[in-house]
Ligand SMILES: *[C@@H]1O[C@H](CO)[C@@H](O)[C@H](O)[C@H]1NC(C)=O
Ligand SMILES: *[C@@H]1O[C@H](CO)[C@@H](O)[C@H](O)[C@H]1NC(C)=O
Ligand SMILES: *[C@@H]1O[C@H](CO)[C@@H](O)[C@H](O)[C@H]1NC(C)=O
Ligand SMILES: *[C@@H]1O[C@H](CO)[C@@H](O)[C@H](O)[C@H]1NC(C)=O
Ligand SMILES: *[C@@H]1O[C@H](CO)[C@@H](O)[C@H](O)[C@H]1NC(C)=O
């Protein structure tokens with residue numbers, strides 16, 4: 435007997451559905467196509483995938499009835515069927531990666547719709563750990579480890595620098611990945627280690643790592659690099675002079691900046707500072723100075739430093755005593771590293787040039803100072819010159835007072851130290867001029883009652899000088915010369931007048947005598963007398979004239 439069942443079985447191509455780990459996963463039946471009209475039964479079952487796991491039925495649903503769970507295993511409480519025949523699996527895990535088949539019986543047709551279920555899980559987080567403390571330029575360093583735990587499938591970790599993909603090149607960028615699968619959950623933890631060789635410019639670079647849809651927080655690093663340049667600077671301004679403090683500064687690049695330096699000042703070595711001051715430098719400090727960083731003596735710089743100097747010596751340099759008329763040799767010696775300006779002063783007054791003392795006079799006395807400058811360097815020296823000499827009376831004169839009642843005697847003296855005066859007579863008043871350049875003038879007012887010889891004596895420690903002058907009484911002089919008020923000038927006029935008068939008289943007398951002689955010669959031509967006129971008469975006449983002149987000039991004498 436043949437039961438004739440005509441059954442057709444069709445198996446459609448397998449779909450793939452991706453569900454999310456831990457969620458309720460929907461596995462659609464026949465891609466969500468509407469249920470066939472003559473649907474009799476819908477059944478969900480599963481088969482192992484890639485030979486793993488088991489096979490089993492999950493649930494069935496008869497037409498117009500509720501679905502009933504057949505499974506007795508782990509799926510017992512997790513599966514259900516939706517109105518549209520989709521299989522719903524709660525709390526999906528990797529163990530649910532199976533082939534689920536929806537079997538639909540409609541009329542005589544049995545259709546199977548297998549669906550491959552994959553469970554995906556994004557990594558719990560993406561983060562960079564095990565960060566490098568710092569990156570040193572040129573030195574391969576493990577920058578960090580990016581981990582993406584518990585994902586399925588395994589996360590594909592990518593590294594970025596400033597959002598730009600870092601591609602491993604086997605030299606500067608080496609990326610190694612490690613994958614670990616959790617035995618219980620089957621989830622994969624991926625970690626990727628980046629070994630990176632920093633370059634200049636990486637100082638503020640932001641490094642991130644990411645998976646398909648997650649990105650780590652950015653990290654940045656201190657980028658260090660060794661010193662590549664050292665430069666030595668002289669901080670002190672202007673030309674350096676002896677006595678200055680010269681501060682040297684050693685500048686270096688690198689990160690971190692070097693903090694210790696070696697200063698080589700000829701042979702001296704200083705540490706733990708970037709600057710060094712050489713105090714109170716001298717010309718011997720001139721030379722080549724070097725600095726270097728402590729851990730690499732080749733990283734050095736040098737500078738030639740010149741210390742300017744100025745030496746000066748002056749001779750004499752203290753107080754000098756000299757006699758008037760002597761000479762004094764000055765000796766100024768200078769030794770300097772540059773051009774000098776020399777200026778002289780005497781008693782604070784400027785001199786044009788260095789003084790010369792070939793023949794000292796009292797006016798040469800004074801305080802001499804020489805100032806030698808070169809830039810800011812100034813040297814001074816001074817000496818005091820005192821010119822001494824025995825007093826000498828240059829002039830002793832007399833003058834009648836304007837009222838005609840007294841006479842003023844003037845005794846002018848020169849000498850140093852300042853001469854004092856002594857008069858041989860007492861005066862009605864005495865005064866002295868200021869003592870300037872060794873000169874002083876003393877005056878004495880007297881009222882002479884008799885003819886006097888007045889002596890002026892000037893003296894100092896070194897000696898003295900004396901001079902006398904004859905002073906006649908005022909009474910006689912008044913009688914002699916009523917108009918005269920000044921002895922000095924008027925006496926001269928008077929003398930000149932008298933002399934002129936007497937000369938005229940002489941000429942008249944002489945003329946008369948010549949005429950008389952001529953006559954007598956004519957008479958005695960042949961007597962042979964000499965013609966020189968040195969006769970008794972002429973001699974007598976000459977004597978008389980001389981007497982007369984003498985008498986007159988004596989009268990003129992005051
Ligand atoms: C099936 O029904 C569920 C719940 O009603 C719905 O979420 C889902 O989108 C449906 N699936 C298809 C393939 O239509
Ligand atoms: C990871 O990603 C890179 C680039 O994004 C790609 O070339 C590579 O094939 C991926 N690897 C895997 C295992 O998916
Ligand atoms: C140089 O330094 C010393 C000590 O620090 C100080 O006493 C002196 O005044 C300084 N000299 C100059 C010219 O600045
Ligand atoms: C300093 O002077 C010396 C000798 O003149 C010279 O050899 C050297 O190069 C100079 N150094 C610098 C830094 O100028
Ligand atoms: C000047 O006066 C003083 C006293 O006044 C006297 O002792 C002295 O002898 C006088 N000298 C002359 C030269 O008259």
Ligand SMILES: *[C@@H]1O[C@H](CO)[C@@H](O)[C@H](O)[C@H]1NC(C)=O
Pocket residue numbers: 884885906907910988989991992
């Ligand atoms: C003073 O001298 C003048 C001439 O020099 C003379 O004439 C006069 O007699 C003298 N007087 C006395 C008081 O000696």
Ligand SMILES: *[C@@H]1O[C@H](CO)[C@@H](O)[C@H](O)[C@H]1NC(C)=O
Pocket residue numbers: 887902903904
């Ligand atoms: C002053 O007069 C006397 C005699 O009267 C004379 O010997 C003397 O030389 C005169 N002195 C001066 C300085 O003229």
